[in-house]
Amino acid sequence: MPQKVRGVVSRAKGRPVELTTIVVPDPGPGEAVVDVQTCGVCHTDLHYREGGINDDYPFLLGHEAAGVVEAVGEGVTGVEPGDFVVLNWRAVCGQCRACRRGRLEYCFDTHNAEQRMTLEDGTELTPALGIGAFADKTLVAAGQCTKVDPRVSPAAAGLLGCGVMAGIGAAVNTGGVSRGDTVAVIGCGGVGCAAVAGARLAGASRVIAVDLDDRKLEWANRFGATHTVNAASTEPVEAIRGLTGGFGADVVIDAVGLPQTYEQAFYARDLGGTVVLVGVPTPEMRLELPLADVFGRGGALKSSWYGDCLPSRDFPMLVDLHLQGRLDLDGFVSEEITLDDVEEAFARMERGEVLRSVVRL
Structure with a gap:
């Protein structure tokens, strides 16, 4: 009944x-x-x-x-x-x-x-x-x-x-973070902190967390960020480049989903690097980038839907990692x-x- x-x-x-x-x-x-x-x-x-x-x-x-x-x-x-x-x-x-x-x-x-x-x-x-x-x-x-x-x-x-899978998957599945990579995560709420955790799980050597709020940067530290940047007081693109030998990160994850944060992610990546958009934009948002820069920087511009996850594969695996004390x-x-x-x-x-x-x- x-x-x-x-x-x-x-x-x-x-x-x-x-x-x-x-x-x-x-x-x-x-x-x-x-x-x-x-x-x-x-x-x-x-x-x-x-x-x-x-x-x-x-x-x-x-x-x-x-x-x-x-x-x-x-x-x-x-x-x-x-x-x-x-x-x-x-x-x-x-x-x-x-x-x-x-x-x-x-x-x-x-x-x-x-x-x-x-x-x-x-x-x-x-x-x-x-x-x-x-x-x-x-x-x-x-x-x-x-x-x-x-x-x-x-x-x-x-x-x-939803949120934790979206963030971890943005790093592991969509971004393809691998051992020794440098990763920057813009926006350190739930999804961004999960992206930080995912990058560390994948073996990233350096994970740079970017946010406007020091409290969120402290959260990111707890999940494995090696460096933090407060974008309210520091220009984030230059800061990320400064922490990566002047080159930019191998993978930059935009967990905010605003035109300005996406542009920061685009210019904060190394040549041939990857941008992952996992923050959800609203329908009225528009983005303008010089096409010559899109061509000249190479690499990949990706969107991450649900962390590109397969629940039957990823949920049990992440629970097992948690029970092992690794997540x-x-x-x-x-x-x-x-x-x-x-x-x-x-x-x-x-x-x-x-x-x-x-x-x-």
């Missing part, structure tokens, strides 16, 4: 979110109901609330989640009730042109649950990134459930569902809160006071 549970809903642009009752249907074919244990508060949820994704209100927010599978629908074989899972928003189809070429991380037809969760009056909800996990339970496509070692803290594991996932959890605290958590996030607030249910 459908279940009535608590969920955090955004009804209109600019309005505070509200905790209300939602209806979760029984799972249909290819679907699963997950008992949510934790869910991180991500900037993407704030973008949904502010209409920055689309205007398909009301939204059921939350997507960086971990929990236990409660029930599965017909035809589901990959997970079963009782499995501890991290939710992902890349449930690959296996059939599109990217999947047929073996590039599952670029699947063009990732799928979500066919059924919709609703308000009590029957109004259909749009789940954030097809997940909607600021709720006691959520309905997802079974392919959005990735089994990981249950020994990991749910609060830490859930963050792999501090717990360090990304600034505080644990309740569903009632989501609106204030958005405010703390905007003020740069936390890496991640995590809702514990």
Whole structure:
């Protein structure tokens, strides 16, 4: 039978979110109901609330989640009730042109649950990134459930569902950081600090963290930055060049997503180096670069979607690294809160006071 549970809903642009009752249907074919244990508060949820994704209100927010599978629908074989899972928003189809070429991380037809969760009056909800996990339970496509070692803290594991995976993947998967590389990361919030951690995991010899806020630079130090640059008082391109023998970094990761930070990343890389854009720009942003510089500097300009990850491969691997003591996932959890605290958590996030607030249910 459908279940009535608590969920955090955004009804209109600019309005505070509200905790209300939602209806979760029984799972249909290819679907699963997950008992949510934790869910991180991500900037993407704030973008949904502010209409920055689309205007398909009301939204059921939350997507960086971990929990236990409660029930599965017909035809589901990959997970079963009782499995501890991290939710992902890349449930690959296996059939599109990217999947047929073996590039599952670029699947063009990732799928979500066919059924919709609703308000009590029957109004259909749009789940954030097809997940909607600021709720006691959520309905997802079974392919959005990735089994990981249950020994990991749910609060830490859930963050792999978006921001931490995006940052680590930007360095390891998209940027291809390798042993001895020099890396610069512009923007040291949750995604940027994860990029720092990813670069160190990959064996970078020098990781330069850039931000306007000394507090965030301290966070970056905790995750392995070897040098920090406060861009409020120091010109970042010159600083990065000065720390790399005058050449620039092999890989520069823009975890902010503004035209000015992308331009800094472009000029802060070595000849033949790589720029990775993982910070999410807004639709109105425009970039202008001299085409001769684009040609003359060579290298690669890349965008990183979800850290170019394959959840079934990357989530268990990163959890294992954490359990081995090689990746501090717990360090990304600034505080644990309740569903009632989501609106204030958005405010703390905007003020740069936390890496991640995590809702514990």
